[in-house]
Amino acid sequence: MTELFTTAFVAALISGGILAGMPLLLAALGETVSERSGVLNIGLEGMMLMGGYGGFVVALYTNPWLGLAGGLAAGVLTALIMLVFCVRLGLDQIVVGIALLVTAEGITSVLQRAQFGTTYPRLDAMPVFQIPLLSKIPAFGQSLFSQPLIVYIGFALVVVVHWVLGFTSMGLNLRAAGEKPQALDAAGVSVVATRSVAVLVTGGLGGLGGAYMSIVGAGIFVPFMTHGAGFIAIVIAMLARGRALWVLIGAMLFGMSVSLSTALQLVGVNVPQDVVNMLPFVAVMVALIVFARQAYLPAALGSPYTRGSR
Amino acid sequence: MAEVSEVLDLSPAAGEGGTGPLVEVRGITKIFPGVVANDGIDLAVYGGEVHCLLGENGAGKSTLMNILSGMYRPDAGTILVDGAEVQIDSPRVALDLGIGTVYQHPTLIPVFTVLENLVLGQGRGLSMDTKRALAGLKQVAADLGVEIDPRALAGRLALGQQQQVEIVKALWGGSRVLILDEPTSMLTPQGITELEKVLLQLKERGLAIIFITHKLHEALDVGDRVTVLRRGRVVGTLGPEVVRSTSRDELQARIVTMMFGEEAASLAGVAEVRGEVTGHRTARQVSSEVMLELIGVSVEPQRSEIGIRDVSLAVRRGEIVGVAGVDGNGQRELAEAVAGQRSVHTGDVLLAGQSIRHTSVSGRQRMGLRYVTDDRVGEGTVSSLSVATNLILKRIGDGPFWKRGRVCDDAISECATDLVDSFDIRTPTIETSCGTLSGGNLQKVLLARELSFDPRVVVYNKPTHGLDVKTTYAVRDRIRQLAEERQVSALLISTDLEELLDLCDRIAVLFGGRLMGVVENEVGAELEVGRLMVGGDSR
Ligand SMILES: Nc1ncnc2c1ncn2[C@@H]1O[C@H](COP(=O)(O)OP(=O)(O)OP(=O)(O)O)[C@@H](O)[C@H]1O
Ligand SMILES: [Mg+2]
Numbered sequence: 001m002t003e004l005f006t007t008a009f010v011a012a013l014i015s016g017g018i019l020a021g022m023p024l025l026l027a028a029l030g031e032t033v034s035e036r037s038g039v040l041n042i043g044l045e046g047m048m049l050m051g052g053y054g055g056f057v058v059a060l061y062t063n064p065w066l067g068l069a070g071g072l073a074a075g076v077l078t079a080l081i082m083l084v085f086c087v088r089l090g091l092d093q094i095v096v097g098i099a100l101l102v103t104a105e106g107i108t109s110v111l112q113r114a115q116f117g118t119t120y121p122r123l124d125a126m127p128v129f130q131i132p133l134l135s136k137i138p139a140f141g142q143s144l145f146s147q148p149l150i151v152y153i154g155f156a157l158v159v160v161v162h163w164v165l166g167f168t169s170m171g172l173n174l175r176a177a178g179e180k181p182q183a184l185d186a187a188g189v190s191v192v193a194t195r196s197v198a199v200l201v202t203g204g205l206g207g208l209g210g211a212y213m214s215i216v217g218a219g220i221f222v223p224f225m226t227h228g229a230g231f232i233a234i235v236i237a238m239l240a241r242g243r244a245l246w247v248l249i250g251a252m253l254f255g256m257s258v259s260l261s262t263a264l265q266l267v268g269v270n271v272p273q274d275v276v277n278m279l280p281f282v283a284v285m286v287a288l289i290v291f292a293r294q295a296y297l298p299a300a301l302g303s304p305y306t307r308g309s310r
Numbered sequence: 311m312a313e314v315s316e317v318l319d320l321s322p323a324a325g326e327g328g329t330g331p332l333v334e335v336r337g338i339t340k341i342f343p344g345v346v347a348n349d350g351i352d353l354a355v356y357g358g359e360v361h362c363l364l365g366e367n368g369a370g371k372s373t374l375m376n377i378l379s380g381m382y383r384p385d386a387g388t389i390l391v392d393g394a395e396v397q398i399d400s401p402r403v404a405l406d407l408g409i410g411t412v413y414q415h416p417t418l419i420p421v422f423t424v425l426e427n428l429v430l431g432q433g434r435g436l437s438m439d440t441k442r443a444l445a446g447l448k449q450v451a452a453d454l455g456v457e458i459d460p461r462a463l464a465g466r467l468a469l470g471q472q473q474q475v476e477i478v479k480a481l482w483g484g485s486r487v488l489i490l491d492e493p494t495s496m497l498t499p500q501g502i503t504e505l506e507k508v509l510l511q512l513k514e515r516g517l518a519i520i521f522i523t524h525k526l527h528e529a530l531d532v533g534d535r536v537t538v539l540r541r542g543r544v545v546g547t548l549g550p551e552v553v554r555s556t557s558r559d560e561l562q563a564r565i566v567t568m569m570f571g572e573e574a575a576s577l578a579g580v581a582e583v584r585g586e587v588t589g590h591r592t593a594r595q596v597s598s599e600v601m602l603e604l605i606g607v608s609v610e611p612q613r614s615e616i617g618i619r620d621v622s623l624a625v626r627r628g629e630i631v632g633v634a635g636v637d638g639n640g641q642r643e644l645a646e647a648v649a650g651q652r653s654v655h656t657g658d659v660l661l662a663g664q665s666i667r668h669t670s671v672s673g674r675q676r677m678g679l680r681y682v683t684d685d686r687v688g689e690g691t692v693s694s695l696s697v698a699t700n701l702i703l704k705r706i707g708d709g710p711f712w713k714r715g716r717v718c719d720d721a722i723s724e725c726a727t728d729l730v731d732s733f734d735i736r737t738p739t740i741e742t743s744c745g746t747l748s749g750g751n752l753q754k755v756l757l758a759r760e761l762s763f764d765p766r767v768v769v770y771n772k773p774t775h776g777l778d779v780k781t782t783y784a785v786r787d788r789i790r791q792l793a794e795e796r797q798v799s800a801l802l803i804s805t806d807l808e809e810l811l812d813l814c815d816r817i818a819v820l821f822g823g824r825l826m827g828v829v830e831n832e833v834g835a836e837l838e839v840g841r842l843m844v845g846g847d848s849r
Contacts, residue, residue, distance in 0.1 A: 168437070168438065169433020170433070173430070175422070179422070186417045187432075188400075189431045190402070299420075308382045
């Protein structure tokens, strides 16, 4: 009996962790790209909400895959605003980020309300893709390797971001833009173009994360459903110090702390719902207290670049 | 490469014959708030020539170079490359036109490795061309006679080495026009000689080189043509015929007059202008009281540094002790250990007989210890703050500038105005943000701050780098004066042997993080110092 409970516990922890952690992973990967290039994207949560809503609507009328693509596109469109104001015009990144968030919250709630009233249409679950053999591994095989395709894509993106940032000239340019933009400029690479790409990628990944939440995770869209996930993603990105593999670990740990209650209930331990809702935030705080001293932020993070102004 | 050989073929005596200049600027004007940095500048630069650009601090040299390299847009004027008018509206355009630049202030990214810094901007698509960069680094480094670990973090290299990396970076990009804005300010005499040799080679290959320096003898060594700027205008150009046919002394005198006008007379006696370098013993009496003492001090190296091992040295009251040695042999570690910016691993540091090993940086400040860093942009000043604020930066919260927690603007501006006057800092106003000052004027801000408010012991790290001849001598006079009249002790780190011989009572030599010996500054000292600098055993 105990054996069974343990297996069930692990399985619930993992699948729950992925469910809750995947949006964080996608968004935090995006934030990593943007921060490395020197743009602090406080509006990430707004991009997730837009992606969540846009993706959901597309998915509702077409199919989940187009929905995910729609979410990505909605995120990119939102990021365009950030691009124009922060990268092109050099306005304050924090002010614009907060404005984006508030606007996105407003727009998505109003549109949702206007379109569906107080009903919340539900999407079908996305089909899972069983990886042969691996999914047969006892304990965690089923929960890890029998997931919707987008989950594998999410994990693959970790590797892609890691590779791009660390081993390509584009990654080098991105990091240079975040450390010392005038050096990048002097080397003949446009800082504005480099940062623009980074901001759009962030928007795309944030939007995709939001769409994952509504389409894959919940199957419905509820206003304000991101619930601070964008900010947790920012914290994860900062704690990971720009390293994609640490983003993965961080996002999954936070995801698991969310799913812990379900898993505990499975083994018969009952935790009050309030405590459960608190957990991820407590986890953030603990992580900050323990690791924040080592957090490394790019030298030029948050400062707009204008050539020739010294 | 085609254009380069073309230039070579057509211009055996470039400049005098039929060929036109490689780069020409006409009527370039650049106005900043409060100053006209460039005022109708005309300049022609020919292939196969080194064109020296001289001028006092704030004359507008860097501004003109920034215009050529696409960093600034001129307010008026035209630029011609190969006789055709071009719009250089970004550094990319300049690079594509074959204009490579070593900027006055480092453009290396401190947290990148040397290799990453070199390949930055060189990639095609996604791939990084590290192989080519490594080969390029190896070859140019060999030419320059330097050894640089490509995997070392750039920020951990000594500034002299960083400067060499910058030169490598500009060189292997395949430029036809090379702009060097004070490339030698951090180099040792040997480093400078090697660079001069490389410049000669490049010249042979038909490159046009614009070389900015404050050291007249360098200009005379490598320059084929010399242009002097003053307050944003061209004072005059000495063509190759003149440079070749005039004697060195006369050239020097003419250039100094062009640079400083009437004020030049006061400079007649200084060593740079005389052009002699030799040790001499100052006749003055130094008290026997030890002010600063290092006892067996060791500092752990950080990545790609050398650290210092077991350094013992005493500086007496009113004495100036020099520290010579090739940059990167522990100078920065030594200075920072004394200043308190780095912890001492073993050994002790005494200030007036009192251990300050565990005293904080600001505690040491209050005890009268000052540190003039060699990194004026990175740690010396805050570029977004005003000149006035930078001048009292280390007095924030103290009287008379703060009274009961409230800032007294009047006291600050009065003090700042005084300092600006007495150090001849060229700034439009004291409220101008420090980052917009010219390199030399930034250095003056740093010196003014550290040398005022009653110093007792000062650690100088390359105190005159980037200063024009006149200011260099004014600063040296001040250092001497502080020692003689106010009994201020000094530890003076410099890569410039001439400066050490000019100022010091004794000269210590650092090599590989160890103190090789201390030499009395008397006739012939330079030979002994030179011997110790390359690691000769101390006697
Ligand atoms: N970005 C800027 N903003 C405002 N003023 C500037 C800027 N760049 C240069 N200046 C001003 O232009 C003038 C010329 O500066 P520049 O840097 O060209 O002098 P320089 O000849 O290179 O001097 P140095 O020998 O000290 O390096 C200075 O008065 C400086 O304050
Ligand atoms: Mg300059």
